[in-house]
Amino acid sequence: MRLPLTVITLALSLLPSTHAVFADEAYTVDYHHELLGLPLPQTTFFHRPRKDDKATLLYTLSDLGVLGAVHPGTGRVVWRQLLAGESANNGTEKGFLRPVEGESTVVSAIGGRVDSWDAMSGRERWGNVFSGTVKDLEVMETPSGDAKDVLALFEEDGKSVLRLLKGKSGNVKWEYRDEAIDLPLQVSTNVEKLFVTALHGSKGAYNIKVTQVDPVTGKKGSEYTLRSLSEIHGPEDVLLVGANSASPIIAWTDKDFKNLKINVLGRSAAIVTLPLKEADGPITEVEIHAPHLIQSLPHFLVHSYSATANRADVYHVNLASGSVEKEYELPKLPGKGAVSVSSQDANVYFTRLTEDECIVVSSASHGILGRWPMKFTGKDGALIHGASEVVKRTGDAYAVRTAVVTSNDDWLLVRNGAVDWTRSEGLSGAVAAAWADIPESESLAKTLEAEAHINPLSAYIHRVNRHAHDLQYLPAYLQTLPKRLLSSIIGSDAASQTNGVLVRDNFGFNKLVIVATERGRVYGLDAGNQGTILWSTRSSKVFDFPASEKWDVKGIYVDPSKGTATIRGSRGEFVIVHVLTGNVLGTATPGSHPSVRSAVVVDTPSGTRFLPIGLDGNPGEIPSTRAPKDSLVTQGKAGEIKGLKYETSGDIAAPVTLWTFQPGPGEKIINVVSRPTHDPVASIGKVLGDRTVLYKYLNQNVVLVTAVAEESSSVIFYLIDSVSGDVLYSATHEGVDIKQPITSVLTENWFAYSLWSDIAVTSATSAALPASKGYQIVISELFESSIPNDRGPLGPTDNSSSIEPSDEINGEPALPYVITQSFLIPESISHMSVSQTSQGITSRQLICTLAGSNAVVGIPRHILDARRPVGRAPTPAEMEESLVQYHPVIDFDPRMTLTHKREVIGIKDVIATPAILESTSLLFAYGIDIFGTRVAPSAAFDILGKSFNRLSLVATVLALWVGVFILAPMTKRKQINERWAAQ
């Protein structure tokens, strides 16, 4: 009827802007895990950001290329910078981070860029980008009081290039090029000389070449070669090249970890061989810890591990003679341990953390300076590596704090043996995530079902017994009753839950998120409780794939009836975990199954299955009971889109290709999107101002294909019917920078995409379009017909078939009527998704990830309306539709920003799920950071907000009640008196 529409229009026009995050909602509906990635041993250290202040910050450049400073007292992030953001292969290239002693500066290098950062604020002092990749970075000690210069070693076309960068500006002072084809390894300095070490030889067998370079002119000095052909197969075999040190060394071991070989750089080609002592079985790993300060004593520690124990030896380098002598040893202790080095002026301290105790020794003598028992719980995991800071208190008292990485991928700060804080850095680098409902206790449903099937009398007795049994919970229920009443009056969060027990709530906000990370870990987060980590499971232990490789997750399927989540990886591996506990229920190792391109949930005669699709887009032959009933749309090796249908012959079902979609010549498919699995549409038409209806084109079998043509730098979007393979619509954009992100989303009856394009004015287009250049977002709405009240070629039929669209033979498919509008946006969108609600009554919101400003924005649908009148004010009828005049620029209003002032970095994907409340959709963004929030695109119309004054409502009711209570007898008395006391 017209009435509700008018009312709604009126109400909507009166409502405040609905997409804003209100101040009282920020930090309560959203949660954020501010993550850095796993700290690496070489790039994690304590450093004083202010020269005359003793306070230090903890700096790290993580495996994900995030540079960050952490407050050591609280564990909070002070500042972060994403360095590997632009390059897609972040994490594969090694990063370097060095403190500049005595200055408020840290210097980082990753890829080809070298940057200098203010250690206190995280602001960039200078940045310089070079060709080639950085192989090492050192801070040059200069006697003068100027800013210290930075040495950067690059590999350019297989040759070493050493550059000295000015500490003030980052400009190149001099450059030294080695003409020989080498593998540059590291650069070291001992004030007077620079040493460039490189691996010389063929792949698999290298000699070490040490070249001296003059620090003032950058001219080459003498060079010598160390014979290590049989021992060094790659850069990872060299244990240590002492960096800034009074006497830098280079160290490696032989193949069986029997002997340690050391050369004191700059002395001669003499190799010192030191025997390694076994500790309970053969040595599996050797680490060397040496100080990084030039004024520190030239001592170093050799830490060797066996499978069950670890031990350490401390050696001294004699500066005068260049000989290496063993000074003392630290006893063998069971389990893994972490040794870290810290230096204060000339003193060098070694901190050894094992599962039982934490000790600090000086490098000069074996006397233990401090010993603390470790207060560790079993779940903390084994210690992997750490960075420590030793402080000398009054007298002989020492204090130590160590930031240590554990095998659970947590980063802890251990202060004098006690854990101060824990950061779950393993959660960073999420590659896939899925929503899961909290499994309901099925016992009640089962009991009810059982009662329905037995005879009435025994069912009655059973029910009475059950209710009598339930009475034992009554006191507890009554106890919580006042609390519940009070909380409902005061309006505290209804989603708060009982301690430790996960239960669903009435609004559907309490859900779980299963997150798989690239390091092979699986996490379960509680979205209803600020995204806290419920459990984490290391599946890579089960799979045992090398740490350098990333887990490529192809799909997560959550089975709501069983409460399990199946995670499938690209190499055929899968792991099944329980969503509530994280217990691993089943696994398959990589390689045990064929490689997987994707995985899809299908309906088969034997129930719902999670079907893997092979690399060529072919799921292969499977037993007919497991064959999906519906056809599939897959992508082949060359990116072509295929429609498959399973044909059953006997017990075996084989896929038959129904159609194949190849883009035009020179085009490459870069992306395919489909409508979300849960995509309900409440109204099948759009009511216009004159009460006529424009029917939406609602075909669930459509996919939107993005193809790029590199030569003509154009992008073509194809809308394909996924049953018949017919192209329903296509749009071409010229002058597109295809290196920029091109993202798209398809839902309901509309699709949107964003790209960067430069539309030049040509004679053909000048009349229609002015020139534009920049990021664009294009929205296209699909309708059944251009005429209102018309249901298009198919008419009022209830069914539609894509294969036989009409009764005619070879009839044309019903093509949608498309209205398109484009808008300019201020920055690039790296990912798009759309909010989901349970019935689709609430309008959808386009959720866009902005990599440039580290934010997630939600663009309301009414701004992105293709039917906004262009160049004129809306007519009254259009106003009634709440259409506003077209404006070519959509500004990302701060009120659209769902992340408000939070900075979320490295977001790869945003997943949405409906809550039970129709107005609300839950969002979860993952990538390096984790961010989750709730959105209500049409305002929270079905729940009372926090601003609603429940107290005054209750007070009003009470006051009225009291008033009635007092007035009622008074009125009664008066009425009687009127009758009887008249005379």
Add this chain to the structure above:
Amino acid sequence: MATAAPPPPQWVLDLNSPPASKQKNSGIPDPPGYPATSSGSKKQQASTKTAVRAPPTTHEMDVLKLKKAWEVALAPVKQLPMTAIMMYMSGNSLQIFSIMMVVMAFKNPVMGLMATQQAFERFETAGTRDKLLMVKAVYVAMQILALALGVWKVNQMGLLPTTRSDWLAWETARVPKEVAIPAF
């Protein structure tokens, strides 16, 4: 034994002998010509007046009644212009005033239609019965006219389901015969 009946209670006595009606304005004398007891004499006067005029014949009465009946029948239509103007002025938005007007615009004709017989009962005699049929028909037509005005107003307010959009909720999306599951 004949004992004397107990004396009646006080309230019976009071009831039997009510106090003399109070002279309302005892101090003020009645104006000249104002009778102390007016009711009885007035009746007498009226009766004497009617007694003077000759009683009308039945035919005259019938004509008179018919005339009256026509007046009754045409009464609703006389209100119509006024109602129409008020409806026009009150606008099409949903307000308490326009809603009350619409309610009245429906209530009055319907009530009038229901009370058709009662409205003409007093005019009905043996002589007028046939002629009244015509009058009643006009009366009904007039009420329907008033009702029509109400309907027009409701339509004007957009409360009548006359457009396609009003029935959109009962229309369903087409069910596709084939389903293709995206697996890329």
